[in-house]
Amino acid sequence: MRKKPGNDVYVALIVAVVQVVLSQGAAWGQRGYREPLDSLAYVLLLVGPVAILARRKFPVISTVVTLLATYAFVVGGYPYGPVFLAPIFMLWSLILGGRRLIAWILSGVTLAVFVIYASLGGDHGLWAFHTLAITAFILLFMVIGELVRIRSERRAEHQRVVEEESRRQASEERLTMAQELHDVLAHNISLIHVQASTALHLMDEQPEQARTALTTIKSASKEVLGEMRSVLNVLREGAPRSPTAGLDRLDELVTRSGLDVTLKHVGSRPLPPQLERAAYRIIQEALTNAARHAPGSRVTVRLEYGTSELGVLISDTGATKPAVLAEAGSGNGIPGMRERASALGGTLTAGPVGNGFQVEAKLPFPEETS
Incomplete structure (x- = not known):
């Protein structure tokens, strides 16, 4: 993302608040189907925002850590929803930062993890569809990231020509x-x-x-x-x-x-x-x-x-x-x-x-x- 380094603190804080607060609402809405939030869940919810602070110096490692925390959160049975905000942001950052191949590989790994999780009985019926829908949502943001990158490159090229x-x-x-x-x-x-x-x-x-x-x-x-x-x-x-x-x-x-x-x-x-x-x-x-x-x-x-x-x-x-x-x-x-x-x-x-x-x-x- 083309942001000043100091802005990462505000982005991480916003993502942390959104994931923690909205996940509480998601837990209430998904009670009886997903596990309630506990100390481990809150730690996993905060891993992504913390990784955002390190994304400029370690873009790939911080993205992998964010995805691993997300996988652990979902496999642990915690509620779907806001937890996907941090990985979406990190994958998008990789695309805009020029690491497109790595971003798409990691998104493919994410798709495979959710498909395997659903097929092993972690979720059935509607929840399997919900898992794939969330994955499709991530891929949608990947495509949006690609479009933003293309537009940004065209703007830079236009500026160079000017x-x-x-x-x-x-x-x-x-x-x-x-x-x-x-x-x-x-x-x-x-x-x-x-x-x-x-x-x-x-x-x-x-x-x-x-x-x-x-x-x-x-x-x-x-x-x-x-x-x-x-x-x-x-x-x-x-x-x-x-x-x-x-x-x-x-x-x-x-x-x-x-x-x-x-x-x-x-x-x-x-x-x-x-x-x-x-x-x-x-x-x-x-x-x-x-x-x-x-x-x-x-x-x-x-x-x-x-x-x-x-x-x-x-x-x-x-x-x-x-x-x-x-x-x-x-x-x-x-x-x-x-x-x-x-x-x-x-x-x-x-x-x-x-x-x-x-x-x-x-x-x-x-x-x-x-």
Whole structure:
């Protein structure tokens, strides 16, 4: 039984009271057929409850002792009834404790003992039937014990599956956070680097443009700190997760990029957070690549809200200035964008178009469930 050790004392006390008190009533009801209770009978009635206290350390031995006391009580001619409570509990404990074979062997031995007792003339007629009925009652509780065990195992298996699924989701969440941090850091640090290089180059000749670049650096550094706090807050227990980026912040992203960007929206509709975040990050990475490899270019960002998918197109006209960070970066930008699209069941293509470069993603809307 899945109980705390301290509960065994209460169980033993309850079983002892039930067996002793109710056996007195059974003795009164069976007077003339069974022997009245005497000192030996009371001792045998208390053997089972005492054995309950030792069932965790000696489960098989305590069950055997309980059954032997029960056999002696019945063979001694004492009244039927409450004496069977302790052996039922002990056999049930064996089943729930994983000792099913031993429990069924002992129940078979119990059946054999009662059948032999009845056949040898210990009881006749109704009493023989009564003996077999009591045995059937014990077997019924054995079956109930098996059903409880099966249900308990299924519950444990379900709990294990739930915990594994929770760990899997936690692992996926960590990967998502890592990707979020990568995208945030890559974009903002690249932007800071580009603007810092611009500021250094123009500081003497065009101080106003240098001031603009420094303002962009300040904004980008504040942005990266805010994004990191938003993502890392997920690690705090009970901290609610909110999308760290969405298309409502697209104008801010374009302003910070330092590029000549034209935004086009074709249609409009609400988007699920994961799709909106993926679209934002794809645009962010494409603008980062344009700032690295095509400074001075004109960039067009087009969002097309179709009936079944969101189309995202980012294209630039090619560099008109030397690329400050042309060789910088991890080389994971385009594969990362493609992974984001694939995770939603979409596609992403990227490659040169004329003098410039183009990134096109198709992100399907999730199917609505009724």
